[in-house]
Amino acid sequence: MTTEQSHDALEGQFERAQKDYADLAARGLSLDLTRGKPAPEQLDLSEALLGLPGDTHTAADGTDVRNYGGLQGLPELREIFAGVLQTPVGQLLALGNSSLELMHDSIVHALLGVLPGSERRWVDEERIAFLCPVPGYDRHFALCERFGIEMIPVAMTPEGPDMDEVERLAAADPAVKGIWCVPKYSNPDGVSYSDETVARLAAMPTAAPDFRIFWDNAYAAHHLTDEPVEIADVLAACADSGNPDRVFVFGSSSKITFAGSGVAFFGSSPANVKWLLANNSKRSIGPDKVNQLRHAQFLRDEAGVRAHMDRQRDLLRPKFDAVQRILEAELGGTGLATWTEPKGGYFVTLRVQDGCAKEVVRRASEAGIVLTPAGATHPYGDDPDDATIRIAPSYPGQEDLEQAMHGLTVCVRLVGIEKQLKG
Incomplete structure (x- = not known):
């Protein structure tokens, strides 16, 4: 095909994409793919809790x-989740309703108090930095911004964060106090950390004696296949x-x-658990144990968690399958996008051509399809490639969902082909 023929073919594709987008916009849709919330049908599975x-x-x-009383939380509930979160019962706390709240408080306590192994409070340091695997979880980044913690992006790989870079940065700079990790079915790529990555994180030298891994195991039981990772x-x-x-x-x-x-959980070493309990005793007389008891009665044991999550999977899997089916049918082989196919978790990452993500999100919004803002998967809301969209x-x-996905692919084709024509 000559260059002129190739340009003519692109012009034809662009005209079709424009027509498809006009048809999409005319439908007056109002659809939302922004946050990973459970659907009402998923919540109905737990109605007996009430x-x-x-x-x-x-x-x-x-x-x-x-x-x-009962600052540690109910023993029977901690026993149920000890295996799920790979933490001994004696080193696991069952607390309030939000693991994000626990991450927030852990940072606050480290800022205002002295961590085990630390020489001084974090607030007394000239500079504090965290390593942030990208793409990553926007609420982690928001916590760092809230407390003035510098964020250093580190690329994700199929095995987890780029450990060569993590090891280099952690060993070289005493201001690097931590790293955010979503180790299983990560948000948003769905990556699960390899055994080697876990071993290297655990053993690597760090310039900061009080370096902490914030291990946000949010999707520990959230499998989408019959072969759990x-x-x-x-x-x-x-x-x-x-x-x-x-x-x-955290979980x-x-x-x-x-x-x-x-119910949210915190697990760590005996020293860290003692540290958190001492701090928590100043702000609470104990968690909501009525809610913890109802959870223990409802879930019964670790096998009960697995059975309940099998029912969750039955509701979620058709939705994730639809995303894959539509992306492949509309964008497969076009060179306009790639996407992840997660084995668990709550998200799919769509990677469009560099420089196109913000425009795709804008076009989708104008057509009534709301997406997470482009850049939310990166520190400071800045994706340097402007290519990542979280679904x-x-x-x-x-x-x-299927309407939204078809509409999204229309926007990807429109913006991507337009970029190619201008390029």
Whole structure:
């Protein structure tokens, strides 16, 4: 094909894309793919929680859950989630309803107090920085911005963060105090960390003696296939490497039961658990143990969590399959985009041509399809390639999701072909 013929072919494709977009805009859609919220049907699976704990108000250890106390949380609930979060029961706390809240408080306590192994408070340092694997979770980045913590992007690979770069940065700069990690079905790529990545994170030299891995295991039980991905036990790896205090493990039942009324967990070394409990005792007389008891009665044991998540998967899998099917049918072989095919978690990453993500999101919004802002997957909202778009398939109904995905592909074709013509 000559250059002139190739240009003519692109012109024809662009005209079709313009017509498809005009048809899309004329439909008056109002669809939202912004956040990874459970759909109402998923929440319905946990409706029985509202009738619990019934007339039983006593925990397994005899605690009256209606009263004050119990800073560690109910033992029976911690036993249920110990295996899920790969943390010994004695080193796992069951606390409030939000793991994000626990991450926030852990940073605040490190800023205003002294971490185990630390020489001084973080607030007394001239500079504090965190390593941020990208693409990553926008709420992690928002916490850093809130507290003036510098963010240093590190590229993600199919094995997890680029460990050569992580090791270099952590060893060279004492201001680097931590790294954000979503180790299983990561947000938004769906990457699960390899055993080698976990081992290197646990063992690497760090210039800061109080370096912490913020291990946000948000999708520990959120499988989309019949072959669940397993990751290495980071807490054990840190202990075996002589760095027992290095990792903070976070998790919750927020996308297992009720998103706004779940239970959040913190796991770490005995020293770190003692540190957090001491700080928490100044701000709370204990967590909501009534909610913890109802969760323990509803889920029963770790096998109960797995069975419940199988039912969640049955609802989610058709939506993720639809995303893959539509992307392949509309964009496969075009060179206009690539995308992830996660085995779990809540997101699909769509990577369009460099310089196109913001325009795709803008065009979609004008056609009534709201997406997470381009750049949200990177620190400071700045994706240097302007190429990453996060898709959240969980909340819309199947028909709305498919409409939104078809519309999104129209926008990708329009913007991508226009860029090629101008290029």
